[in-house]
Amino acid sequence: MRTALVTGASSGIGRATAIALQGKGFRVIGTSRNPSTLREDQRIGGVEWLALDLEDRASIAACAQAAGPVDVLVNNAGESQSGPLEELPLDALDRLFQLNVLGPVQLTQLLLPGMRERGHGRVVMVGSMIASFPLPYRSSYAATKAAIRAFATAAREELAPYGVWLTTVEPGSINTGISQRRTKYVAEDSPYKAECDTVIAALDRKEASGISADDVAATVLEAVQAEKPKSLYARGSNAPVVFALRRLAPRGAVERITARAFGLTR
Template sequence: MDKGGNPGGAGGVALVTGASSGIGAAVAAALVARGHRVIGTSRDPATVAEPVPGVEYRALDLTDSAAVESLVAAVGPVDVLVNNAGESQSGPLEELPMEAVRRLFELNVFGAVRLTQLVLPGMRERGHGRVIMVGSMLASFPLAYRSSYVASKAAIKGFANAARREVTPYGVWISTVEPGSVNTGISERRTQYLAADSPHAARYRTMLAALNANEANGITAGAVAATVLRAVEARHPKPLYAVGSNAPLVFALRRLLPRSAVERAVARRHGLR
């Protein structure tokens, strides 16, 4: 057993970002059921449509470093951090406004990294802790017209992979959970950038229609939450947990096939040739 006992056991403090709906709400509910004190963040807790019983909601804008630091100071020691909050963005690379890309990275990457930096010292000193980065299988299987989103999810996985060996000697584990297509209604909330006269318009709309259909038929947020819980409670967590979109099969094929063949397969699955 790693130093300090089982950090995923009941009774610890869990901080879940983006807990107002979808995967974050499902993760928060799963952790409450396991006996954790759960702090769930939302930009505006007053607007949470269906609050999860037992979750303490706190306001947080992940793009505001001062707000992130204030939250961690107010919450105190954290045993489990689930970096879930994020934005889904799409559009041709040449048409993505740089201010939108910067906002995406502030939310999806820098906010998660800063939160992790702030909770790691306490975890290390206590000899236990779990940090979960909620990524996306698109980080492993890139898709055209999702470049900014793919890059942001690849970035948090990169931080997790590189930092893991820094903290495991202290009983702290960092894992990435990569969901495939998930039916959470994110299709309606995705930010999109496409010029009125874009030469990419037809192919972009073909990709988007396939993406939305895949998400409509995707796994539930609860299935992702169950995978996050596995990572939190594992005696020796794995670096990567993938769930949905036939993850065991497609990751096996990724190891066997040339990268170009895998990229063509992903494109075909989304109507692109």
């Protein structure tokens, strides 16, 4: 039986992915910063839990050690952040890059040797379509998701000869409630406040009417089960249409269309 480790399995996409993998016969280990405080409705029958705080290197090392051999790693846990570039506090940027990029990279480094030695492995980075369609007032989040995708894409040919495939799944707007947990940095008297609020309100509306976490989990499953997973999968927010547009239209036009779709009409 293959073992899958899903980070941030206590809610949203991680939880749906843990359930989907279990349904396909995987032994599933889910992580949460604090498994002992999970509510009954967050627990998943048969899923084992490990503590993992991606902001803490020792916690990441302990989690990898406790997990033992892992065949499938889904780097899902993450934080959403917003604010004008000019006002993003450096401490908040440090935290976001540790949580969304460096933590998942450390966990991947710790689990890759076993995958390579066993001649089989899958690592799925849960990115965001915002990396492919960068959006004003989301620069830090877009940068972390572009960074984690680049780690996976660039390293694919290092690991492929060993039967280990890295891939990225970019969700669009997914209705998980992540909007309520988004960290926001914009001053009340900021010259950017009105525009930033417009973009974030549009983002929240799109998330509330987005597709379900189960749909993204199905795409993660597709990537995990593929003999040779593609470099990039996208799901939600009309992905097939907008990625086709991105290939055809000039870069500047795509940036303007993206900003307009989130209420910036100037």
